[in-house]
Amino acid sequence: MSFIPGQPVTAVVLHFQLSCALQQRIEICKLRQGEHLILGFSIGGGIDQDPGQNPFSEDKSDKGIYVTRVTPGGPAEVAGLMMGDKVMQVNGWDMTMVTHDQARKRLTKKNEDIVRLLVTRKSLEQAVRHSMM
């Protein structure tokens, strides 16, 4: 919104619930490609990995699972997942203290078609501002 001096300013106020202020629930439907079910994003991190090389984390000792890449046009992007999100839960399973391989396995279970993620984003206000403009 541009500011014109002398004119009344329009502002939009969005109200978030405190408990899930910075967390977002994302539901991704897996896409069948050949014989694989893909979600359309890449993960990095894990308790057996080196947390210092994670470009998305604020605390460089954070060993959680982060989204490092989102395939454009894939199911994850459609569902609203963004690069840099930290995955806290997958279908109710905790992802903050898992190894990289365990995280991969939890996401790629063959008998599930939908995964429900709980993700954390660094700045959701940025998303708000994006939506306002």
Next chain:
Amino acid sequence: MDTESTYSGYSYYSGRSRGSHRHGERIRDHHKSRSKDGSRSEKSVTINAPPAEPLLGDSSVLGEEVQDDNWGETTTAVTGTSEHSLSQEDIVRITKDLEDSVGLDCRRYFSLTLAVVLGLLVFLTPLAFLALPHLLWPDKLLVCGTACEGLFISVAFKLLILLLAVWALFFRAPRASLPRVFVFRALLAVLVLLFVVSYWLFYGVRILDSQDENYQGIVQYAVSLVDALLFIHYLAIVLLELRQLQPAFSVCVTRSTDGETRHYNLGQLSIQRAALVIIENYYRDFSVHNPALLTASKSRAAKHLAGLKVYNVDGPENNAATGLAHSQSRAMIAAAARRRDTSHNELYYEEAEHERRVRKRKARLVVAVEEAFTHIKRMQEEEQKKAPGDVMDPREAAQAIFPSMARSLQKYLRTTRQQHCHSMESIQQHLAFCITNNMTPKAFLESYLTPGPTLQYGRERWLARQWTLVSEASVTSGLKEGAIFLLKCIDFSLVVTAKRIPYIQLSEEFIDPKSHKFVLRLQSETSV
């Protein structure tokens, strides 16, 4: 090199016979230096060396003794006490007037004779102990058995070892002459004298008077004397030689004219001995003092002073002389701060220009020398027999190639202001030396491109006899934390500051060799 600073003579006289008086004098001087009146005199003593002569040729034959003052090593050129009780300044003046010590020789020989006398006394005492019973009461003496005669051998060998050890410690040629008595040697001499006197007393009372017949006991008594003398010699070694080996102080030596600084680690020494060590290191480490290099800053300073003139417009109202001078100097400082001084600019450009000139001359010099060196070739052995014509020895070869490089070398020396350090004769000698030893032109030039230590130049630059020690503390007191003293030569001085080496606490950490383990840093990315 040794002949420059090997004189000594030590005034045992002032050290021993005036022990208490001297001590008192020193305390008085120390108090005098503490009092705050303006006429505080520094204890400046001249290290004046009498001319070199082989000092101890005959005395080493005679003088075998345990402890002695070092007839070789120290001299009291100027002392705080003399039998006429002149003040120290008077003595300094007198000695300086005497133009290198006519009187010092007398003092030196006097101390030397005292040392020899003490040595003879000490050496002959055990022999006297052994011989006197035979001379005085031969018939009453018990026969000397086997053990007793074995003790004779032991006495003989111990005396021989003592003789050699004392010669090694006390009678070798001294390296320098120091201004004051060497306190430890004086104390050791006193100790030895007391010791020998007490032995004589005991001998006189208990053996001579009572005419003891037990000769073996007398021999054992003599052996115990020699043993004790050897132990005193051991003490002398520890005090004189070993104590200063362990480093305890770090001294910082700065030359006052150009600020060249070096640091040395010394042990526990008296100030005069520390000064001696520092001077010996100065001759090795510091580059030669070149007064021609200081003229630039002096001219700059003169220009600063000449820039301003101060006039007093208040007239005769301002009659306090100090106030006038004070206000004048303040006015000058204020004006100097305010004016736009461009002398830094001149300095910068002048230095850049000088640098350029030096580099250019150096390039010409290097080329000339390299070309000159190609003109001569070393002849091999076989050729020497075949062609005897036009064969030169190194000196002639040097003289033959010198003219082609002389001009560029002279110009280079003039530009770097070194021309008075090197005479043509010395350059030719150096050239002959380099040719003889197959040195390259670069090796020949090295001594002219960088200023070397003082000893590399001619004797007239050494100034080994002109050192003066200036110290507020007594020069025989030991080095302390924060001690400062000055070593003055003719036109420069060395400022010496001492600091104690810190107490180092070293702790240990054990690392098991098996504990060196490594993992790869993983960073994998998986697409799901």
